[in-house]
Amino acid sequence: MTLTEKQVLRYSRHIILEQVGGAGQQRLLEAKVLIIGAGGLGSPAALYLAAAGVGTLGIVDSDQVDLSNLQRQVIHHTADIGADKVESAAAKMRAINPDVTVRTYKQFVRAQNIRPLLREYDFVIDGTDNFAAKFLINDACWFEGKPLSHAGILRFDGQLMTIVPGRSACYRCVFQGPPPANAVPSCSQAGVLGVVAGVIGCLQATEAVKSVLGIGGLLTDSLLTYNALTLAFRKICIRRNPLCPLCGDSPTIVDLVDEEQPVCDLTGGGCASC
Numbered sequence: 001m002t003l004t005e006k007q008v009l010r011y012s013r014h015i016i017l018e019q020v021g022g023a024g025q026q027r028l029l030e031a032k033v034l035i036i037g038a039g040g041l042g043s044p045a046a047l048y049l050a051a052a053g054v055g056t057l058g059i060v061d062s063d064q065v066d067l068s069n070l071q072r073q074v075i076h077h078t079a080d081i082g083a084d085k086v087e088s089a090a091a092k093m094r095a096i097n098p099d100v101t102v103r104t105y106k107q108f109v110r111a112q113n114i115r116p117l118l119r120e121y122d123f124v125i126d127g128t129d130n131f132a133a134k135f136l137i138n139d140a141c142w143f144e145g146k147p148l149s150h151a152g153i154l155r156f157d158g159q160l161m162t163i164v165p166g167r168s169a170c171y172r173c174v175f176q177g178p179p180p181a182n183a184v185p186s187c188s189q190a191g192v193l194g195v196v197a198g199v200i201g202c203l204q205a206t207e208a209v210k211s212v213l214g215i216g217g218l219l220t221d222s223l224l225t226y227n228a229l230t231l232a233f234r235k236i237c238i239r240r241n242p243l244c245p246l247c248g249d250s251p252t253i254v255d256l257v258d259e260e261q262p263v264c265d266l267t268g269g270g271c272a273s274c
Contacts, residue, residue: 003025003026007025010097019215024215028055028213031056031123032057032120033057033058033125033208034125036127037060037061037126038061038076039069039072039197040197040198042125043076043089044198045208047074048202048205050100052205054212055099056121058102058103059089059103062106062108064082064083064084065084075089086106087106110258111257115144122212123147123148123212124141124148126151131179132260134171136259139172139253141165145165146165149163149219151204153196154187154190160207162211165247168221170247172244173239173241173248178260193228196228199226221239223236224236
């Protein structure tokens with residue numbers, strides 16, 4: 001694959017980076033990243049990955065754009081209210097960069113459909129806002145051997161970790177299962193500062209780009225937390241848990257199941273409204 005003259009100009013700020021160059025940009029153009037959730041986290045991730053020239057981007061969400069989304073879900077505009085989120089997001093991604101192929105999946109992610117969906121992609125971004133979806137995505141990526149960026153946001157806080165199956169701790173090493181009902185409020189119940197979604201979603205896009213390029217150090221075996229009020233980042237070291245029910249020494253999870261959702265209804269491939 002040879003970059004065209006227009007592509008050399010479009011990606012010139014990447015190409016002049018020693019760690020990227022023309023070869024790295026070609027890898028980005030050949031890469032495939034799946035974004036599950038076209039909400040607060042998925043919005044900035046999708047926009048920046050499209051701008052970066054990631055050649056194939058999949059976007060999964062079953063929801064429609066609502067007025068309450070627009071405070072943080074920056075890929076959607078006022079005129080998009082009522083439209084399917086996947087189509088609204090795809091239109092903006094294609095408008096930013098015609099080099100990018102966008103595949104839309106207006107559906108829930110479930111135990112019976114997620115593994116075939118993941119197989120086509122090199123990296124997965126979890127932009128959902130409920131625990132049932134997060135555990136399902138973690139487990140499916142583990143079984144399929146797909147690197148994954150997990151993130152969550154609530155009020156003024158965000159958290160982020162990258163999981164590489166077989167090489168790092170997984171989500172269940174830290175959080176073994178969903179919390180009891182009513183233990184953790186949803187964004188719609190507790191609120192979220194819109195720009196927190198932008199900060200964390202952009203970090204997820206960064207991890208995807210680094211993974212494709214094979215540069216830097218991924219956020220594996222670490223949980224990065226962020227508080228917007230203090231602008232404090234904290235990296236917490238984590239380790240693979242030998243008692244983890246998924247990746248431990250004697251795993252008890254040998255197939256995918258749909259966890260019961262204790263906080264909100266499972267929508268948008270995992271209610272991506274945060």
